[in-house]
Amino acid sequence: xxxxxxxxxxxxKLNDTASVKSALSxxxxxxxxxxxxxxxxxKVSSSTTIASTETEQDLRSLLALPExxxxxxxxxxxxxxxxxxxxxxxxxYDTKLxxxxxxxxxxxxxxxxxxxxxxxxxxxxxxxxxxxNSQGLxxxxxxxxxxxxxxxxxxxEDQLNVPIRADDPIELGVTDAELExxxxxxxxxxxxxxxxxxxxxxxxxxxxxxxxxxxxxxFVRTMISANSSYDKYLLGDKSALTPQQKQGxxxxxGEKFECFHCHTGINFTxxxxxxxxxxxxxxxxxxxxxxxxxxSDGSYPESDQGIFDLSSDPADKGKFRPPSLRNIELTxxxxxxxxxxxxxxxxxxxxxxxxxxxxxxxxxGDGKNNPYKSALITGFSATEEEIDAVVAFLExxxxxxxxxxxxxxxxxEEN
Amino acid sequence: xxxxxxxxxxxxxxxxxxxxxxxxxxxxxIAHQKASLFxxxxxxxxxxxxxxxxxxxENGEIWQPNGFLIGGESIPTEKGVSLDDVQLQGYLNxxxxxxxxxxxxxxxxxxxxxxxxxxxxxxxxxxxxxxxxQLEAGxxxxxxxxxxxxxxxxxxxxxxxxxxxxxxxxHFNDIGVRAAVVGKINPRYLGGxxxxxxxxxxxxxxxxxxxxxxxxxxxxxxxxxxxxxFHSSAKFWVMYSEAEKRADLRYSQGHNHGVSQDVTxxxxxxxxxxxxxxxxxxxxxxxxxxxHGEFEWMQAQVxxxxxxxxxxxxxxxxxxxxxxxxxxxREQHSIHLQYExxxxxxxxxxxxxxxxxxxxxxxxxxxxNRISASWRYAFHPNFVLRTEWMRDESNEPSQVNNVVSLxxxxxxxxx
Numbered sequence: 001x002x003x004x005x006x007x008x009x010x011x012x013k014l015n016d017t018a019s020v021k022s023a024l025s026x027x028x029x030x031x032x033x034x035x036x037x038x039x040x041x042x043k044v045s046s047s048t049t050i051a052s053t054e055t056e057q058d059l060r061s062l063l064a065l066p067e068x069x070x071x072x073x074x075x076x077x078x079x080x081x082x083x084x085x086x087x088x089x090x091x092x093y094d095t096k097l098x099x100x101x102x103x104x105x106x107x108x109x110x111x112x113x114x115x116x117x118x119x120x121x122x123x124x125x126x127x128x129x130x131x132x133n134s135q136g137l138x139x140x141x142x143x144x145x146x147x148x149x150x151x152x153x154x155x156x157e158d159q160l161n162v163p164i165r166a167d168d169p170i171e172l173g174v175t176d177a178e179l180e181x182x183x184x185x186x187x188x189x190x191x192x193x194x195x196x197x198x199x200x201x202x203x204x205x206x207x208x209x210x211x212x213x214x215x216x217x218x219f220v221r222t223m224i225s226a227n228s229s230y231d232k233y234l235l236g237d238k239s240a241l242t243p244q245q246k247q248g249x250x251x252x253x254g255e256k257f258e259c260f261h262c263h264t265g266i267n268f269t270x271x272x273x274x275x276x277x278x279x280x281x282x283x284x285x286x287x288x289x290x291x292x293x294x295x296s297d298g299s300y301p302e303s304d305q306g307i308f309d310l311s312s313d314p315a316d317k318g319k320f321r322p323p324s325l326r327n328i329e330l331t332x333x334x335x336x337x338x339x340x341x342x343x344x345x346x347x348x349x350x351x352x353x354x355x356x357x358x359x360x361x362x363x364x365g366d367g368k369n370n371p372y373k374s375a376l377i378t379g380f381s382a383t384e385e386e387i388d389a390v391v392a393f394l395e396x397x398x399x400x401x402x403x404x405x406x407x408x409x410x411x412x413e414e415n
Numbered sequence: 416x417x418x419x420x421x422x423x424x425x426x427x428x429x430x431x432x433x434x435x436x437x438x439x440x441x442x443x444x445i446a447h448q449k450a451s452l453f454x455x456x457x458x459x460x461x462x463x464x465x466x467x468x469x470x471x472x473e474n475g476e477i478w479q480p481n482g483f484l485i486g487g488e489s490i491p492t493e494k495g496v497s498l499d500d501v502q503l504q505g506y507l508n509x510x511x512x513x514x515x516x517x518x519x520x521x522x523x524x525x526x527x528x529x530x531x532x533x534x535x536x537x538x539x540x541x542x543x544x545x546x547x548x549q550l551e552a553g554x555x556x557x558x559x560x561x562x563x564x565x566x567x568x569x570x571x572x573x574x575x576x577x578x579x580x581x582x583x584x585x586h587f588n589d590i591g592v593r594a595a596v597v598g599k600i601n602p603r604y605l606g607g608x609x610x611x612x613x614x615x616x617x618x619x620x621x622x623x624x625x626x627x628x629x630x631x632x633x634x635x636x637x638x639x640x641x642x643x644x645f646h647s648s649a650k651f652w653v654m655y656s657e658a659e660k661r662a663d664l665r666y667s668q669g670h671n672h673g674v675s676q677d678v679t680x681x682x683x684x685x686x687x688x689x690x691x692x693x694x695x696x697x698x699x700x701x702x703x704x705x706x707h708g709e710f711e712w713m714q715a716q717v718x719x720x721x722x723x724x725x726x727x728x729x730x731x732x733x734x735x736x737x738x739x740x741x742x743x744x745r746e747q748h749s750i751h752l753q754y755e756x757x758x759x760x761x762x763x764x765x766x767x768x769x770x771x772x773x774x775x776x777x778x779x780x781x782x783x784n785r786i787s788a789s790w791r792y793a794f795h796p797n798f799v800l801r802t803e804w805m806r807d808e809s810n811e812p813s814q815v816n817n818v819v820s821l822x823x824x825x826x827x828x829x830x
Binding site: 044048049052056068069070267270275276280304316372 | 482635720725726730735756761762777781
């Protein structure tokens with residue numbers, strides 16, 4: 001009996017010892033895991049890196065793109081090269097590019113005006129009155145669409161056909177009938193022969209309309225404006241904006257003025273794309289901002305009704321693309337028809353929620369009641385001080401380096 | 416050349432492959448298992464009220480630890496008195512055929528009140544080849560770790576763990592299904608009293624970091640060991656979540672915590688997140704004393720694209736969180752200590768530093784961290800007095816906040 005009792009005690013003790021060992025073995029696994037975590041993959045160390053490919057770096061260098069600006073989307077069919085940019089710059093300022101040799105692109109896009117022209121609507125090379133205001137060209141490389149109101153022009157190359165080739169109204173007037181004459185001018189010019197050969201070494205057959213357009217597009221894509229007071233503020237210089245401009249910035253991005261809904265992001269427009277834009281997410285926005293309400297039926301002046309002229313859908317009446325606000329101070333007058341003279345009047349227009357054109361005047365009607373007006377333009381009450389602040393902020397987007405940059409100047413005037 | 420990739424090796428998730436080895440040592444012997452997973456019916460209420468002398472972000476400011484994308488309901492507690500949490504929990508055992516459990520929860524602070532049906536789910540158990548199987552479906556919390564089922568009324572501290580807040584939007588609730596095998600571990604392999612639970616879950620994706628309809632799936636394994644007065648448990652899990660245009664809606668839905676809409680910029684995340692976790696605890700009771708320690712590591716492998724209305728960036732970021740907790744308890748009193756730290760290695764491509772900074776993702780070597788200490792006194796069977804001190808550096812580097820709080824936890828069985 002004693003023996004059996006002792007044996008049981010010994011057995012229990014052995015069991016206890018085994019259990020303790022098992023307990024230790026149970027602890028061993030997580031302990032090993034814990035140790036291995038500490039030793040291997042579990043560094044408590046934070047970092048932030050922004051990687052870029054060699055191609056991206058080359059493109060940045062070619063565009064002299066500041067670090068805070070994203071890479072613009074360059075179409076695969078027209079890769080950017082220094083030679084094409086050079087040729088494009090010469091062509092941009094050369095009146096040989098108009099049929100009657102009186103105008104060039106530079107005739108309606110002055111560098112001093114951030115490549116706008118300071119008038120409401122320009123006159124074409126043959127005297128045709130154009131109906132749309134010449135847009136500034138700052139940062140057009142980031143546009144989602146081109147021209148004031150065309151939802152099919154996704155690339156600069158699409159747009160450039162219009163001023164060069166259109167015959168109604170005529171701008172540069174390089175119609176089918178005039179094309180050969182214009183190309184011969186370049187083909188017979190030794191300087192241009194060299195420029196075309198360098199820009200298009202794989203196709204040494206002289207000038208062509210596609211080569212002209214591709215070169216102009218390449219040059220215009222280099223027109224990056226990113227050294228305004230606002231940019232300096234963005235990069236950390238908190239004194240780059242005055243207190244009034246900072247107040248204006250806050251109002252601009254506030255729910256009262258609501259400017260940012262249409263003029264957002266690095267280029268101050270929702271009509272934006274860059275090299276990294278997700279195709280499905282790119283917006284192609286066109287808004288009716290209540291500038292007119294002819295006949296009180298939502299119409300705009302018959303000469304230009306925006307997207308409606310392409311779609312014939314009444315809901316598209318008065319729809320135009322929100323332009324970038326970069327250098328907006330320099331691109332007056334404003335709106336698609338240049339019908340507002342100052343930035344202050346523009347802000348007042350939005351504060352009212354639309355423009356009133358009194359009875360008795362041409363295109364009379366209250367744009368505030370335009371049935372197709374964007375829901376974002378509801379009007380608001382603003383003090384004089386607030387409007388001044390918003391205007392002051394808009395003026396902080398002026399980039400004086402851009403309008404004096406020799407890269408964009410007329411090469412024909414260089415010594 | 417940097418090559419964009421959507422896959423990332425998972426360093427620590429290989430630990431999960433140890434689990435099949437552990438499962439081999441289990442026994443299907445039903446005789447050794449708890450008679451049933453079913454519980455008795457209950458209806459109980461829990462609540463927590465806390466006064467705090469400080470808060471970790473100023474009113475009107477957004478809490479976003481530099482370098483981390485967060486969302487869900489991760490809003491830090493506020494200065495003053497708040498009803499952190501109130502819950503009505505019910506459980507109905509329907510003839511041991513199935514059970515229904517529900518949780519109604521709410522909180523009140525800053526003049527805002529909210530109540531929601533947090534959980535409602537059904538469950539049952541069955542046997543397949545003598546193996547106990549638990550099935551649950553409905554709106555429920557995840558079973559991967561208790562850390563993701565945080566509630567101030569039931570947990571040690573009145574502020575949610577940083578890991579739960581940052582990596583999962585505080586607590587995890589989603590509509591889904593769960594299947595798990597439950598059993599005892601054969602004492603031959605592991606002495607004492609050991610059990611395991613191994614399962615998987617599929618959720619709709621309503622909980623951060625997923626988005627509704629995109630879904631989350633997880634696999635988990637839990638092991639418990641008890642020998643005399645020693646208890647230990649270990650958990651290993653992995654969860655994969657997908658998100659499509661996930662926005663941070665913390666301050667724009669419902670009560671905005673004083674944050675103006677003007678300062679809540681919109682950034683969207685599309686991509687996937689692979690979370691991995693390891694949890695280990697051990698406690699030992701000696702007479703009237705109990706000591707406890709626990710360690711938890713969680714990792715999120717973030718891989719996707721961040722976009723605003725205009726710009727975007729690709730992100731690959733392993734984010735690690737570590738939590739160490741310990742307490743000592745004697746009768747009604749206990750003293751708790753907790754240390755938490757997170758790190759992230761954010762790697763971006765196809766973007767600009769400015770965009771990353773504006774999105775709050777430039778962490779500049781910052782590791783959010785927090786030390787918490789608490790003395791809890793269960794002065795009544797239904798009440799616990801909770802006194803806490805927290806040193807928090809989770810928002811920005813060098814922005815250290817000390818918060819002292821005093822609160823009451825209450826729980827009462829209505830049935």
